[in-house]
Amino acid sequence: MAVCRVAPVARWMAQVHILPRFLSACKKHTMAAPEVRVQRDHDAHQQEALLQALKLRMPLDLAKSIAGRPNFFTSLTTVQERIFELMPDVSRAGLAQTSKVLPDGGGRDLLVKARTGTGKTVAFLAPAIASRLAADEALERRELTSPFARFLEQHGKTALLDGTSRTETNELQRLFGRVSVGVLVISPTRELALQIARSAESLLSRTKLKVHALIGGESASLQRRAWMRYRRDVVVATPGRLLDFLNDDAFREAVSMTQTIVLDEADMLLELGFRDDVQSIMAYLPPAEERATMLFSATVSKSIEAIARNTLHPNHRFIDCVPPGEENVHRRIPQHVSVLNDPSQILPHLVRLMAHDQLLHGNKSKIMVFTPTTKFTQMVSKMLAVLCEALPAGRITRTFEIHSGLDQKKRSRVSQNFRSTTDAPSVLVTSDVSARGVDYPGVTRVIQLGIPPSTDMYIHRVGRTGRGGGGGRADLILMDWESAFATFGLRDVPTMPLDADALAAEVAQLAAKADSSGRPSWKSSRFSAPGEAAPRLSGEALATTVAHARSLMSDEASYGVFMGSMGYYLSHTDLLRQTKGHVFQALLAWVTAVTSLSEPPKMTPLMRQMVGGSGLTGKQRRGGRDYRSEPPRRRMPAFKRH
Numbered sequence: 261m262a263v264c265r266v267a268p269v270a271r272w273m274a275q276v277h278i279l280p281r282f283l284s285a286c287k288k289h290t291m292a293a294p295e296v297r298v299q300r301d302h303d304a305h306q307q308e309a310l311l312q313a314l315k316l317r318m319p320l321d322l323a324k325s326i327a328g329r330p331n332f333f334t335s336l337t338t339v340q341e342r343i344f345e346l347m348p349d350v351s352r353a354g355l356a357q358t359s360k361v362l363p364d365g366g367g368r369d370l371l372v373k374a375r376t377g378t379g380k381t382v383a384f385l386a387p388a389i390a391s392r393l394a395a396d397e398a399l400e401r402r403e404l405t406s407p408f409a410r411f412l413e414q415h416g417k418t419a420l421l422d423g424t425s426r427t428e429t430n431e432l433q434r435l436f437g438r439v440s441v442g443v444l445v446i447s448p449t450r451e452l453a454l455q456i457a458r459s460a461e462s463l464l465s466r467t468k469l470k471v472h473a474l475i476g477g478e479s480a481s482l483q484r485r486a487w488m489r490y491r492r493d494v495v496v497a498t499p500g501r502l503l504d505f506l507n508d509d510a511f512r513e514a515v516s517m518t519q520t521i522v523l524d525e526a527d528m529l530l531e532l533g534f535r536d537d538v539q540s541i542m543a544y545l546p547p548a549e550e551r552a553t554m555l556f557s558a559t560v561s562k563s564i565e566a567i568a569r570n571t572l573h574p575n576h577r578f579i580d581c582v583p584p585g586e587e588n589v590h591r592r593i594p595q596h597v598s599v600l601n602d603p604s605q606i607l608p609h610l611v612r613l614m615a616h617d618q619l620l621h622g623n624k625s626k627i628m629v630f631t632p633t634t635k636f637t638q639m640v641s642k643m644l645a646v647l648c649e650a651l652p653a654g655r656i657t658r659t660f661e662i663h664s665g666l667d668q669k670k671r672s673r674v675s676q677n678f679r680s681t682t683d684a685p686s687v688l689v690t691s692d693v694s695a696r697g698v699d700y701p702g703v704t705r706v707i708q709l710g711i712p713p714s715t716d717m718y719i720h721r722v723g724r725t726g727r728g729g730g731g732g733r734a735d736l737i738l739m740d741w742e743s744a745f746a747t748f749g750l751r752d753v754p755t756m757p758l759d760a761d762a763l764a765a766e767v768a769q770l771a772a773k774a775d776s777s778g779r780p781s782w783k784s785s786r787f788s789a790p791g792e793a794a795p796r797l798s799g800e801a802l803a804t805t806v807a808h809a810r811s812l813m814s815d816e817a818s819y820g821v822f823m824g825s826m827g828y829y830l831s832h833t834d835l836l837r838q839t840k841g842h843v844f845q846a847l848l849a850w851v852t853a854v855t856s857l858s859e860p861p862k863m864t865p866l867m868r869q870m871v872g873g874s875g876l877t878g879k880q881r882r883g884g885r886d887y888r889s890e891p892p893r894r895r896m897p898a899f900k901r902h
Contacts, residue, residue, distance in 0.1 A: 303332075303334055306334035306335065307327045307328060307332060307333070307334055308327075310326070310327040310333060310334060310335065310336070311323055311324065311326075311327035311328065314326060314327060314344070317344055317345075317347040317348055318344075318347055318348065318351065318386060318387075318390045319390055319393045319394070321393075321466040321467050322386060322389055322390055322393065322463060322466075322467070324466055325462065325463050325464070325465055325466050326382070326386065326463065329465070330462050330465055331382075331462055331463075336379070337378050337379035337383070338378065338581050339372065339374045339378050339379055339380050339383045339579075339581040340379050340380075340382060340383045340386075342372075342383075342579050342581055343370070343372070343383045343384070343386075343387060343579065344383070344386065344387075346370075346387075346577075347386075347387050347390060348390065348394075349368070350368045350370070350387050350552065351386075351387040351388070351390035351391045351394065352368075352391060352394055367573055367575035367576045367577060368552045368573070368576075369548070369552060369553045369554070369572040369573040369575070369576035369577070370384075370553075370554045370555070370572075370576060370577050370579060371555050371557075371560070371564075371568050371572060371576055371577065371578045371579070372384075372554065372555070372556045372557075372578075372579045372581065373557060373558070373559070373560050373578075373579070373580045373581060373582055374556060374557075374558070374579075374581040374582070375558050375581075375582065375723075376525070376558060376699070376723070377699055378581065380524075380556055380581075381455070381456055381459045381524075382459060382463070384445075384522050384524070384554050384556060385443070385445075385456070385459060385460055385463055385494075386463065387520075387552075387554075388442070388443040388445075388494075388519075388520040388522060388552075388554070389442075389443065389460070389463055389464065389467075389469065389493075389494065391442070391443075391519050391520050391552065392442030392443060392469060392493050392494070392519060392520075393467065393469070395436070395442070395519060396433055396436060396437065399429065399432045399433050399436055400429050400433075402421055404421075405440070405517065405519060405550070406546070406550045407440065407516060407517035407518075407546050407550060408436055408439075408440055408517055411435075411439060411440070411513070411517060412435075417435070420432050420435075437469075437491035437492065437493065438491060438492065439492075439513065439514055439517070440492065440514055440517035440518070440519075441492050441493075441495050441514050441515050441517060441518040441519070442469070442492070442493040442494060442518070442519050442520065443460075443493065443494045443495065443518075443519065443520045443521075443522065444495050444497070444515065444518045444520070444521050444522070444545075445460075445494070445495070445496045445497070445522040445524060446497060446498075446499060446502065446521070446522065446523050446524065446529070446538065446541065447496060447497070447498055447524050447525065448498070448499075448524075448525050448528040448529045448532050448534060449498065449528075449532075450475045450476060450477055450498055450668050450671065451671065451672070451675055452524070452525065453473060453475045453496045453497065453498055454473060454475065454496075454668075454672055455699070456496045456524065457471050457472075457473040457494075457496045460494045460496065464493070464494070468491070469491060469493035469494065470490040470491040470492070470493050470494070471493070471494045471495075471496065472486060472487060472490070472492065472494070472495045472496070472497075473496050473497070474487075474495060474496070474497035474498070474501045474502055474505060475496075475497065475498045475501050475668060476498055476500055476501045476668070477666075477667050477668030477669075477671070478667070478668045478669065480501070480504065483501075483505075484505075487505075487511070492514055499529070499534045499537035499538060499541065500537070502541060503537060503540060503541065506541070506544055512544055515544050515545060516544060516545065516546060517546065518545050518546060518551055519551060519552065520551065520552045520553070520554070521542075521545055521551060521552070521553045521554070521571075522553075522554045522555075522556070523538065523553075523554070523555045523556065523567070523571065524556050525556065525557070525558070526555050526556060526557040526564055526567060527557045527558055527559050527561065527563075527564055527716075528720075530563050530564070530567070531714070531716060531717065535563075535567070538567070538571075539570065542570070542571055548571075548572070548573040549573065553571055553572050553573070553576075555567065555568055555571060555572060559716075560578075592726060593722070593725060593726040593731070593732045593733060593734060594733050594734070594756065595722065595733075595734040595735075595736070595753065595754065595755045595756065596733070596734070596735050596736070596755065596756050596757070596758035597735075597736045597738065597746045597750070597755045597756070597757055597758065598735065598736070598737050598738065598757075598758045598759070598760060598763070599738050599739070599740055599742075599743045599746065599757070600737065600738070600739055600740065600760060601739075601740050602853070603739060603849055603850040603852075603853035603854055604853040604854075605760055606709070606737060606739075606853075606854055607643070607647065607806045607809065607810075607854065608764075608802050608803070608806055609737060609760050609763065610629070610640075610647075610707065610709065610737065611647050611650050611651065611797075611802060611805075611806070612763050612764055612767045612797065612802075613705070613707055613735050613737075613763070614627055614651055614687060614705075614707070615650070615651050615652055615767050615771070615793070615797055616763065616766065616767050616770065617704055617705045617733070618651055618652045618653050618657070618685050619652055619767070619770040619771060619774055619793070620704075620770070621685075621704050622685075623653075623682075623683055623684055623685060624682075624685075624702065624704065625653075625685040625686070625704055625705075626678075626681070626685070626686050626700070626702050626703050626704050626705075627685075627686070627687045627688070627703070627704065627705045627706075627707060628687075628688050628690060628700070628703055628705070628706050628707070628721075628724050628725070629687060629688065629689045629690070629707045629708075629709065630690060630691070630692070630706065630707070630708045630709065630712070630721050631689065631690070631691060631709050631710065632691075632709070632710045632711070632712075632713075632825065632828045632829075633691065633821075633824040633825060633827075633828050634663040634664055634665045634691055634824065635817075635820045635821045635823075635824035635825070636691075636709070636710070636821055636824065636825060637661055637662075637663040637689050637690060637691050638661065638663065638665070638817075638821075639813060639817065639821050639854075639855070640689045640709070641659065641660075641661035641689045642812055642813070642817075643809040643810070643812060643813075644659045644687060644689065644809075645659070645809075645812070646805060646808050646809040646812065647805060647806070647809050648687075649796070649805055650796045650797060650801070650802050650805045651685070651790075651793075651796075652771065652774065652790065652793040652797075653684070653685045653790060654790030654791075654796075655790070656684055656685065656790065657684070657685045657686065657687060658681055658684050658685070658686040658687070659686070659687050659688075659689070660674050660677060660678045660686065660687070660688045660689070661674065661688070661689045661690065662674050662675060662688065662689075662690040662691070663690065663691045664691060674688075675700075678700065679699075679700050679701070682702065688700070692712075692713070692717060692721075700724060703724050703725040703732065704725065704731075704732060704733070705725060705732065705733045705734070705735065706721055706722055706724050706725045706732070706733075706734045706735070707734075707735045707736075707737065708721055708734070708735070708736045708737065709737050710737070710738070710739075710742065710825075710829075711738065711742050711745045711749075711829075711832060711835055711836065713832060714749075714835075715749045715750065715753070718736070718749070718750065718753070719753070721734075722734040735758070736750075736755070739846065739850065741836065741838060741842065741843065741846040742836060744835070744836050744837040744838070745835050745836065748837070749835055764799075767797055768794060768797065768798070771792075771793040771794040771797050772794045774793055775792040775793055775794050810854070810855060810856050811856055812856075813855045813856045814856070815856070815857065817855075818851060818855035818856055818857050819857075819861060821851060821854075821855060822847065822848075822851040822855075822861055823866075825847055825850075825851070826844065826847055826867070826870060827870065829843050829847060830843060830844070830870055830871065840870075840871050840872060841871060844867070844871045848860035848861065
């Protein structure tokens, strides 16, 4: 019967010339199958070997979630190996005092030096989760964590300790899961917190444990509702939202029974000004002898050492997962600094840098553009809608923006879309919310517009590219009045100067070569393939495109960009080595050249307050009028247009 049914189909396929191609495809697939099978068998063998090794150090369900579904690890990173080899001893926080010396003479608390992208999230989640699972199982033997034992005594539930029935045991386990926090992870940014929460969910997929993400930008009421409804095994939180929840008595009681505390990206926590918040949070936690604490940082500065002294048990371990002599990413990839004398050059220079990357990488071009402020980010993102027309890929280029002005759901969606874009050139314009922690694979270039808030932040931004040993490039665009940052702030960083005219000549040469030899295969479902790149990147054509992009900015938006930039730059005059008055005057020229303003904004009382009169003449401090000779009049508008 099967043959009779297939024969007519075969005759039809032969008539329409499909059969030969179909048989060829089958043959090709058959020939390739053994290689695929060999690779799968190899991976399965590695996963099984890893599972057998992990079973000796952690609960079976946790080991299976790492070496099997849903993570399918075949090997461990350096930081994972270093920490996992200390299990199960370090993963029994609360069952025995943390201060107790382990067989090798070390303690359970960990200070770990590890970079982003090295697998540290799984490295600290696995022992923390194992500790929670061990404590939950120990309740059947009536082995209690010290804080939970005090809870039972305070609430008159000690009778449960004398019972041995399954009902009483289940009640103990239910109480333990609902009234105590197992793992508390403090993250500096929302994006990183969500990334950690997703990793925790994947590790807990075979268990009954639950994860809570307490972050700003999302509904606090929904988070409280989930908090009251589910177990509190793993809590990932940003400092601000965590402090808000700590105003609740029941929440404070649950946090006071935390088994394991993790401070992730501790150096960034300090950079973002969370030192006091972290210290306030630590005051609600159990003493160091009754909890395990893990502190992870990419660098171990004196500030990190101070935090370690205040949070870790004196008998803690230091684990350095950065090999000696290994160069940082920012020393491995090429970095160029462009110092421009005319602010009208900024946008054309930015376009040429993006075009340069597209001409080199085609559809694989993935660019991150960092800006100082939210308003600046919004301006560049809006202008890109027009500026992309001058790029080799044209409107096929996908553009994204992330900043603190977006709600968390929007930021998460944009972040995921940019991360998953692999078949078309893409550009993400962002503030420093994307500088650390969040992993964007395949970033080919990082462009920074204006000075970063610090040298460390410059390095963190650069670290978004060249990850995993891959290639990449970084560019910094500065005005002449910002050049002190390059001279002094980056004196220990291997940067190279990049002249604007030299870049324009190189881009023109690459564009002409691409046009003559066949440009990359730009793909898009919405737009047709762009025309030749060289004509669109020529001086006159690019100037027309830039003028069109500037026209998109309203007066109000332009003024908002100026005020945001002024607040940012006046708070970083130490990096500029300029007076506030000089910076103010430079920003007036800058905003006029970059936005649609026909003349610089006029001095307002708010501006005078921000500048403080430093570096301005008496007439400038009074907004262009001499109050000694003129009577007071109604305040003028912030700026005038012709």
